[in-house]
Amino acid sequence: MSRFSSLSLLARTRISTGTFARASSTCVASAVVAAACLGGGANADIPRWDDAILGSVYSCGDAIYPNGVLTKFYQIVDCNGWNFCGNAQVVQGGSPCNVDQRLNLNNIAVSFEFAAHSGPEDNLLMTFGQFGGFMNISINGSPRFCFTQMGQLDGQTIGGVTMQVTNGFGNGCGTIAFIGTVDSLLLAGQEYWIDGLCVPTPRDIDGSGDVGAADLAYLLGAWGSNVEYADFNCDEKVDAADLAILLDAWG
Ligand SMILES: [Ca+2]
Ligand SMILES: [Ca+2]
Ligand SMILES: [Ca+2]
Numbered sequence: 001m002s003r004f005s006s007l008s009l010l011a012r013t014r015i016s017t018g019t020f021a022r023a024s025s026t027c028v029a030s031a032v033v034a035a036a037c038l039g040g041g042a043n044a045d046i047p048r049w050d051d052a053i054l055g056s057v058y059s060c061g062d063a064i065y066p067n068g069v070l071t072k073f074y075q076i077v078d079c080n081g082w083n084f085c086g087n088a089q090v091v092q093g094g095s096p097c098n099v100d101q102r103l104n105l106n107n108i109a110v111s112f113e114f115a116a117h118s119g120p121e122d123n124l125l126m127t128f129g130q131f132g133g134f135m136n137i138s139i140n141g142s143p144r145f146c147f148t149q150m151g152q153l154d155g156q157t158i159g160g161v162t163m164q165v166t167n168g169f170g171n172g173c174g175t176i177a178f179i180g181t182v183d184s185l186l187l188a189g190q191e192y193w194i195d196g197l198c199v200p201t202p203r204d205i206d207g208s209g210d211v212g213a214a215d216l217a218y219l220l221g222a223w224g225s226n227v228e229y230a231d232f233n234c235d236e237k238v239d240a241a242d243l244a245i246l247l248d249a250w251g
Pocket of ligand 3: 230231235236237239242
């Protein structure tokens with residue numbers, strides 16, 4: 001069983017007993033580091049949808065706990081203030097963005113309510129695909145903002161959180177970084193795909209206190225996989241982009 005799937009199993013077990021907690025931060029550096037300790041489990045409780053049942057459909061009023069995050073579905077609100085509700089679905093295709101499974105928002109809002117269950121998250125990253133219509137965003141309970149291009153969010157601060165967006169004009173894929181502490185994040189769209197919501201893991205993979213050859217070995221050992229501890233840019237694959245980030249933090 002991979003670390004990812006074992007952690008997810010652990011998360012589900014904890015939910016069922018009502019005692020969910022973040023992955024342990026008590027891992028210590030040692031010659032042999034337990035797989036579950038790599039990266040401190042920093043993004044183990046963020047939805048990436050890869051463990052969700054493919055084809056799952058959610059509607060307004062539903063509440064689920066992907067990877068331990070309280071996730072609720074609400075009506076979308078158009079830019080004239082009209083509310084309505086379609087559905088969300090866990091899909092594998094549907095847009096060229098990211099890898100593996102993702103969540104398609106079809107005229108619906110999804111809210112990740114971190115503070116209410118698993119704890120606030122700092123400096124989230126997310127991958128998106130926008131393919132038409134309008135979108136909504138609310139952060140930390142701010143009034144909903146209605147917009148038509150993700151790129152419009154670049155440089156804006158909402159709910160005390162500043163956003164940095166790559167791409168996001170016209171149909172296609174992009175990424176968004178949320179700079180600050182996110183207690184809750186609501187996103188809505190009409191033809192909108194989201195994935196890779198995560199907090200980047202520490203570059204010091206083995207927790208030794210510095211970034212060096214051992215960390216590089218872990219990254220190379222995970223090359224081509226989607227393990228979280230070496231996926232520093234949250235795009236669900238371990239590749240040259242992550243290697244560049246590790247080398248940039250060397251020492
Ligand atoms: Ca995914
Ligand atoms: Ca290290
Ligand atoms: Ca990556």
